[in-house]
Amino acid sequence: MSLLVTFVIIVVVMTAILGINSYLILLERKTAAWIQDRVGPNRVGFDLGLPFLKRLTGGFHFWGLGQPIADGLKFLFKEQVVPAHVDKVLYFVAPCVAVITALLSFAVVPFGPTPTSANPDVFPFVIAPNIDIGIVFVFAVSSLAVYAIILGGWASNNKYSMIGALRSSAQIISYEIPLGLSILVVAMMTGSLNLEKIVARQAEDGFFGWNIWFQPLAWLIFFTAALAETNRLPFDLPECEQELVGGFHTEYSAIKFVMFFLGEYTHMITVSYLTAILFFGGWHFPFIAEGDSTYPGATAVKILVLAGKAALFIFFIMVLRWSLPRFRYDQLMRLAWIVLIPLGLLNLVFAMFVRHWELSRWWLLPISVVLFVAAGLIGTLVSTQEKRVIGHAHQA
Amino acid sequence: MPIKPEEVRWVAPPRMGLWERLYIPAVLQGLGTTLSHMVRPAVTQQFPDEEPKLPPNYRGVHRLNRDEQGRVKCVACYLCATACPAHCIDIVAAPSPWPDREKYPEIFVIDELRCIYCGMCEEACPVDAIELTTLYDLTGLTRREMLFDKEKLLSVYDQTAAAGTDPPRTRRGRLGPASEPLVPINQLGPSSGVGANAAHPSDNRTDSERAVAAKASSEA
Numbered sequence: 319m320s321l322l323v324t325f326v327i328i329v330v331v332m333t334a335i336l337g338i339n340s341y342l343i344l345l346e347r348k349t350a351a352w353i354q355d356r357v358g359p360n361r362v363g364f365d366l367g368l369p370f371l372k373r374l375t376g377g378f379h380f381w382g383l384g385q386p387i388a389d390g391l392k393f394l395f396k397e398q399v400v401p402a403h404v405d406k407v408l409y410f411v412a413p414c415v416a417v418i419t420a421l422l423s424f425a426v427v428p429f430g431p432t433p434t435s436a437n438p439d440v441f442p443f444v445i446a447p448n449i450d451i452g453i454v455f456v457f458a459v460s461s462l463a464v465y466a467i468i469l470g471g472w473a474s475n476n477k478y479s480m481i482g483a484l485r486s487s488a489q490i491i492s493y494e495i496p497l498g499l500s501i502l503v504v505a506m507m508t509g510s511l512n513l514e515k516i517v518a519r520q521a522e523d524g525f526f527g528w529n530i531w532f533q534p535l536a537w538l539i540f541f542t543a544a545l546a547e548t549n550r551l552p553f554d555l556p557e558c559e560q561e562l563v564g565g566f567h568t569e570y571s572a573i574k575f576v577m578f579f580l581g582e583y584t585h586m587i588t589v590s591y592l593t594a595i596l597f598f599g600g601w602h603f604p605f606i607a608e609g610d611s612t613y614p615g616a617t618a619v620k621i622l623v624l625a626g627k628a629a630l631f632i633f634f635i636m637v638l639r640w641s642l643p644r645f646r647y648d649q650l651m652r653l654a655w656i657v658l659i660p661l662g663l664l665n666l667v668f669a670m671f672v673r674h675w676e677l678s679r680w681w682l683l684p685i686s687v688v689l690f691v692a693a694g695l696i697g698t699l700v701s702t703q704e705k706r707v708i709g710h711a712h713q714a
Numbered sequence: 715m716p717i718k719p720e721e722v723r724w725v726a727p728p729r730m731g732l733w734e735r736l737y738i739p740a741v742l743q744g745l746g747t748t749l750s751h752m753v754r755p756a757v758t759q760q761f762p763d764e765e766p767k768l769p770p771n772y773r774g775v776h777r778l779n780r781d782e783q784g785r786v787k788c789v790a791c792y793l794c795a796t797a798c799p800a801h802c803i804d805i806v807a808a809p810s811p812w813p814d815r816e817k818y819p820e821i822f823v824i825d826e827l828r829c830i831y832c833g834m835c836e837e838a839c840p841v842d843a844i845e846l847t848t849l850y851d852l853t854g855l856t857r858r859e860m861l862f863d864k865e866k867l868l869s870v871y872d873q874t875a876a877a878g879t880d881p882p883r884t885r886r887g888r889l890g891p892a893s894e895p896l897v898p899i900n901q902l903g904p905s906s907g908v909g910a911n912a913a914h915p916s917d918n919r920t921d922s923e924r925a926v927a928a929k930a931s932s933e934a
Contacts (some may be wrong), residue, residue: 353748357758538738637752641744694735 327445331429332421339583340386346636347385353640359385366391396572401474404569408473413574416466416581423460424584426452427591430621431601432514434521437612442514443621452513453501453596457494460547460588463581464490467549467556467566470578474569482565485647486556489546492654493553497543499662500536503669504529504596507679513592517600521608528599532679533669535686537597539662544589546654549582550635552642555650586632594627661693770882773831773846776824777874778867779884786868787843790817794835794844802828803835822864826852836883845881847874 344359351358360382365371367388400409430443442448449455464487471483505511507529508519520527530537546553557565567578594600601607601620645653668685671677733739759766768774779787790807808820835844847870854860862870874880 349752351756352752355751355754355757357756357760637745637748641748642741691732691736694732694737697735698730698732 324445331424331445335421335424335584335587336580338587339580340390342583342586342632343389343579344382344386345633346639348382349633349636350640353637358382361385362388390576393573393576398573399571401476401569403475405473405475408469409569410574412466412470412473413570413577413581415469416463417577417584419459419463419466420581420584420588423456424588424591426455426513427588428514428517428595428600429591429624431607431617432517434518434610437610441617443617444514447514448512450510450512453505453511453516453592456513456588456592457497457501460585461490461494463585466578466581470570471556471566474566476569478562478564479566479568482556482562482568486549486566489549489553489555489650489654492651493543493546493658496539496654496658496662497547499659499666500533500540500543501596503533503536503666506666506669506673507532513595517595517602520599521602524608525599525602525604528597528602530597532682533597533665533686534683535661535665535690537593538690539658539665540596541593542653542658544593545635545638546650548585548589548635550586551639552644553650554644555647586635587628590628590631590635591624593631594624598627600624657693657697661689664689768848768850770848770879772848772850773833775826775847775849775852775870776829776835776862776867777845777847777870778822778864779843779845779871780868785812786818786822786864787841788819788822788839789815789841789843790819790822791840793838793840797834797838798829799832799834800828800830802826819864822867824862824867825860826862827857827860842884845884847881848879849874 348358350356360379362382362384363375363378363380364384364387365375366384400406425445426449428442428444428447431440432442432444432447433440467486467490468483471479471481471486474480504516508516510516510519516529520529545551549556555565556562557567562568567575570578601624603623607616607620607623665686668689669682672679672681672685781787788805789810790805792805792807795801795803795805802825804821804823804825805819806821807817810816810818812818831846833846836846849870852860
């Protein structure tokens with residue numbers, strides 16, 4: 319593939335991601351409003367409140383669709399406040415790292431049809447095709463995003479930012495492990511770390527070849543850990559507003575704050591695409607987007623199917639935000655280390671058994687369910703009520 | 715004083731069974747709650763497009779009532795200014811040009827920015843001259859603009875009386891209890907003609923006795 323095509327794809331994808339990001343923020347606000355029986359932002363139309371544009375649009379509100387544009391312009395033209403006590407270099411580097419790592423990790427994520435054995439000559443809709451370590455690359459790069467948070471928190475020279483950054487580093491390191499364990503199972507079943515091959519395998523096996531049928535437990539672990547990786551509720555301890563006044567981005571304003579936001583939302587897009595690709599068949603959908611469907615417009619349909627699946631997960635993440643309360647920090651760590659990691663390990667071991675003795679893949683479904691229920695059972699049996707006493711009652 | 719251990723009663727959280735320990739059912743239940751709210755109609759009032767429905771006893775901008783002859787009802791007794799916890803009422807009294815009262819307000823200014831809309835002026839007023847209306851969206855470009863003088867407060871009366879949005883407690887058109895003689899005029903005896911009792915020549919009770927009587931007559 320020529321360099322020019324790659325450049326065009328990079329420009330198109332990056333622009334699309336940035337545009338989608340801004341509208342995801344509107345969607346997030348709208349979702350929050352709907353869940354709270356409100357209306358949400360609906361005042362700013364495409365005139366952005368400017369009188370000379372108002373004459374063109376006739377003052378129509380467009381259901382608030384101009385809000386992200388107005389927000390973006392506001393952030394761009396806002397005063398760049400740099401507190402006096404910050405570490406100047408790292409303070410500016412941190413938001414750049416956040417955006418760069420988030421955008422870079424999308425490079426190997428396929429966002430449209432990819433070659434299968436049925437039609438191997440299809441144009442690969444991915445910035446960097448045929449990278450055999452694909453999924454490893456995604457998590458290697460996106461885990462660098464923790465540097466953005468740590469540097470931002472450190473450079474801000476503010477205790478709340480620092481606490482947020484520290485929480486984040488511990489959280490992301492802890493949740494990388496279950497994330498990796500859950501992906502290993504998928505990679506083992508496909509025999510490849512290449513995301514295009516993982517999609518192709520599922521597409522060739524049809525609807526009941528989607529990995530979710532064999533690995534619901536791995537999906538659960540993956541999704542939970544991914545929420546923690548993206549700092550989304552219920553795992554948003556690095557930036558919890560109520561305790562840490564925003565955490566690592568307390569001291570950031572204007573465009574630098576937006577860059578952190580873009581990083582977080584791009585991460586969310588990547589995670590949603592990965593969920594669709596790893597567990598829900600990628601661009602495959604029964605009847606309309608099969609591995610061998612070549613009708614005119616099939617390419618567009620496949621891109622839309624994958625985008626639709628990803629959009630569903632993004633929406634799910636947003637709804638989850640208003641459904642679950644935030645974890646306490648010890649609960650967060652306990653979930654990672656004594657629930658998700660042992661579960662992920664056991665799941666991996668059983669998947670190895672199934673592969674080694676070449677049993678039917680369908681054995682993995684009951685194994686997942688049994689492991690999950692067993693974990694709940696163990697939790698029920700070992701939970702003990704701590705004996706509580708008042709400290710000074712004994713001293714008296 | 716330290717709390718004795720035997721006085722402490724620990725409230726233990728209920729033990730979780732297997733169903734709760736699986737967490738997923740609870741998460742799905744939570745999602746069900748949030749998703750059911752998504753399809754409900756919003757409770758938002760689109761304010762400038764949509765006027766809120768306020769209860770009729772809402773306490774908004776003040777008005778100064780007029781009597782049947784269109785004169786300001788206020789008798790400049792300063793009771794409202796005294797009762798006002800925010801000290802936002804400023805009155806300058808002058809001898810009344812009308813024979814039926816001693817004083818009238820030459821200047822009557824309410825600082826609407828300072829007012830806390832507690833309604834105590836309304837309760838204090840013996841002649842029901844000052845009232846709070848249901849107008850709520852008062853705005854101004856300067857602080858000076860928000861000092862409402864007598865003419866403005868009377869115009870608020872004209873506006874609300876014409877719109878039929880009188881407060882439910884209004885007594886406009888009727889005289890207030892303190893302005894009504896305790897005994898009908900034709901039954902009055904010879905005047906004692908002393909000081910503050912001049913308005914009620916036969917009345918030689920103390921002020922507090924009269925206040926009690928006035929209250930009783932207003933409740934009757």
